[in-house]
Amino acid sequence: MNIAVVILAAGLGTRMKSSLPKVLHKVCGKPMVRLVAETAAGLKPEKTIVVVGPESEGIRTALSGLPIEFCVQKKPLGTGDALKIASASLGGFEGDVLVLGGDTPLISVQTLKLFLAHHKKMREDISLLSFRITGSHAYGRIIRKGNRVDAIVEDRDANEEQKKIDEVNSGIYAIRHSCLDLIKKIKENKAKGEYYLTDIVKLAVDKGLRVGGHALSDELELSGINTRHELHAAEKFMQQKIVSGWMSKGVSFIDAGAVFIHQNVELEADTLIYPNVHIEGSTTIGHGCVIYPGVRIANCIIGNNVTIKDSTVIEDSTVMNGAAVGPFAHIRPKSVIGASVKVGNFVEIKKTVLGEGTKASHLSYLGDAEIGKNVNIGAGTITCNYDGKNKNKTIIEDNVFIGSDTQLIAPVTVKKGSYVGAGSTITKDVPAESLAVSRADQRIIHGWAKKKK
Ligand code: UD1
């Protein structure tokens, strides 16, 4: 289909009471405007234009990687003015223009396709995507004369009778390119000092053009986000959809309403997720895993049959098959937890690789380290990686035993098969198959305690 998409995203969003532009507020971890732009990309439009305000750095960053052109609306003079600015950039484009609100993030590509199919089939000049709603709300009301749409009246301009109309405007329109010129005829709404795009309907009807309204979806999908309350409702709705989708694919949840999973996360069957777990960014989790309560995993690759115990944080790292991490562990970026590794309570790991079968079970800090296979890291081991200026590397080769309460002063290497005695401070490389101890010999003073008394 030959379409161009225009996403309106230049409004101030004052009702959010935020210093962040409204369309940058996130739903399930993604800025609203990005959700809309990604959905629109599913239609394979010829062109996508996003209308932004003068301070648009954040929005441009949020949309990076998508094939988009930007138009700047210097002053937020309303949705009509925003589309007028975008249409000036459409150049020789002659298809239909699909207008979307950057604050309507839950819209699906299926609904948009259905809407465009209606627009085409009915040969309409302007089509509106509407929905039905009851209770108090501030959406524009669709005024019909018989079956056909006659106008849209904004909530604040509606009289008592019009306010009762339950069919409302989603802010999504399909407009024949040749009708875009009508925008120039929109007059300023004196009360608000804005040009309302909704006024294009009456202008088109007065010219005898075909205007249709199609209620193809519901409030859940088509709600516009103007307030924190609506943002929260959108988050809940999308979260429920994501979790329900994973249940259909064989993932178990103890309490599906108390789990937070971002849109790009991938999960596999027979993984069990406890409440209050947050899985963020582009994380993938394999099959047969158990994720216990209070865990946050962001941008990680987690293998199969992995156990992540309570109150653990894992960021930008990889955890391989059969490993167990936590409780109360912190895996910081660029770490690799090898297969069947055990990382226990109060262990912090940063930019460190742990080889297969290695154990760091209690109270340790391992940073900038390369640790081999089947290594035992005793309780209280610390890699002293920072000398006040630089971060230095610790290398521990395969089958090494590091006794409890050891400090490894990096840069330092412990070669394979060696032992380090408990309580040692290791400042020099340890050769293979040897024992390194660095602590004062124990003295016994007989009868000392008796004498003291
Ligand atoms: C708009 C519609 C209303 C509809 C509702 C659906 C108008 C006048 N009203 O109201 O009929 O029921 O959406 O959610 O269109 N924007 C700009 N530049 C501006 C003003 C807004 O780009 O000068 C952008 C905003 O960033 C936003 C979108 O347009 O993404 C909608 O603007 P908003 O102010 O939220 O309109 P509503 O009052 O919700």
Ligand code: CA
């Ligand atoms: Ca809105």
